[in-house]
Amino acid sequence: MLPWLAERFHNPSSLYAGAREARMAIDDARDTLAEALGCLSGEIVFTSSGTEAANLAVIGTALANRGGARNRILISAAEHHCVIHTRPLLESFGYRVELLAVERDASLSPGAVEEAIGDDVLLVAAMHANNETGAISDVERIQAIAREHGALYFCDAVQTFGLLPTPPVDLIAISAHKLYGPKGIGALVVRAGIKPQPTIIGGGQEREMRAGTENVAGIVGFGTAVRLAMNDEHRVARISAARDRFEAGLSSISPVFTQCTSRLPGHSHLRFSGLDAESMLINLDLLGVDAGSGAACSSGSIEPSHVLLAAGWPESEAKEALRFTFGKDTSLTEAVEAASRVAQAVRRYSSASAKA
Ligand SMILES: Cc1ncc(COP(=O)(O)O)c(C=O)c1O
Incomplete structure (x- = not known):
């Protein structure tokens, strides 16, 4: 990325030699992504993030088909905020938006799509794997159901790209940052024949679907991250080995694991009964363990994750949920050490609450 940040300032849309090189660097990255995604290079639209890609898919499709006979949009209730929060806007365009109930692991069953779909549905939005629980949905089947009814299907594959094969779906x-690329660069695959209305308007970049001078360094970094992921054939096995070792190391402190039918290799989603996630995260941070919960802080209080509530969890359990994720460089030793520090945090917190 460095030359494109420090020395080579040419605008890829210009005609002189340096500009053509910038264009070629973008095209190289586009080809790498296309190979990894199993799509045509021309089907890739670079965006500033996964959020913008999802917005373009959902809002752009809604804008392009406004006022048509298809006036319903189905969204899985466990989608990331970048999809869920489009709802009021879609409704203001005149669409009826329905949130589809998800399973206890936050995956969406094809049956739920089958039940809700009809020939008045424009778009189904359902993610490949949930970012909190790690649960993977059967998106090939969801695409087939959408297609049978003439609806488009948008799949948020932000969590799975680089780890699992990407399903051949419409959008x-x-x-990039989910596979060690730079932050602030994403992409939307738009299959030939589908044309969302652009949500950023100006020049004709990215097949007239996303105006604005391209982030050349970010795109080059994205391409390199994808190439490194494609060449790292043992990445998934290493990541899941670290996760499994971590989980085995927790057996003495009785975690309640979230049972997923199928899950991401690097995700461990669990809770400790009676121990709330917020205090656990503070204790874990003090012990040098970076973990997450789906909870969001709003007006000074911790709100349980919308994903877990949608999955039917009681609020008390949702407030206890913790997410641990493992990366391509997490060693087994680190995984064992992390488990031992989690056990330490649980013991500390349990004895502090017993005294209180
Ligand atoms: C499932 C999912 N979708 C979308 C996004 C948003 O991607 P970005 O951070 O590139 O905007 C994230 C980010 O964490 C995610 O996990």
Whole structure:
């Protein structure tokens, strides 16, 4: 990326030699992504993030088909905020938006799509894997159901790209930073023949679907991250080995694991009964363990994750949920050490609450 940040300032849309080189660097990255995604290079639209890609898919499709006979949009209730929060806007365009109930692991069953779909549905939005629980949905089947009814299907594959094969669906959002690329660059795969209305308007970049001078360095970094992921054939096995070792190391402190039918290799989603996630995260941070919960802070209080509430969890359990994720460089030793520090945090927190 460095030359494109420090020395080579040419605008890829210009005609002189340096500009053509910038264009070629973008095209190289586009080809790499296309190979990894199993799509045509021309089907990739670079965006500023996974969020923008999802917005373009959902809002752009809604704008392009406004006022038509298809006036319903189906969204899985466990989608990322970048999809869920489009709802009021879609409704203001005149669409009826329905949130589809998800399973206890936050995956969406094809049956739920089958039940809700009809020939008045424009778009189905359902993610490949949930970012909190790690649960993977059967998106090939969801695409088939959507197609049978003439609806478009948008799949947020931000969590799976680089780890699992990407399903051949109509619209796919991905983001570079989830596979060690730079932050602030994403892409939307738009299959030939589908044309969302642009949500950023100006020049004719990205097949007239996303105006604005391209982020050349970000795109080059995205391409390199994808190439490195494609060449790292043992990445998934290493990541899941670290996760499994971590989970085995927790057996003495009785975690309640979230049972997923199928899950991401690097995700461990669990809770400790009676121990709220917020205090656990503070204790874990003090012990040098970076973990997450789906909870969001709003007006000074911690709100349980919308994903877990949608999945039917009681609020008390949702407030206990913790997410641990493992990366391509997490060693087994680190995984064992992390488990031992989690056990330490649980013991500390349990004895502090017993005294209180
Ligand atoms: C499932 C999912 N979708 C979308 C996004 C948004 O991607 P970005 O951070 O590139 O905007 C994220 C980010 O964490 C995510 O996990």
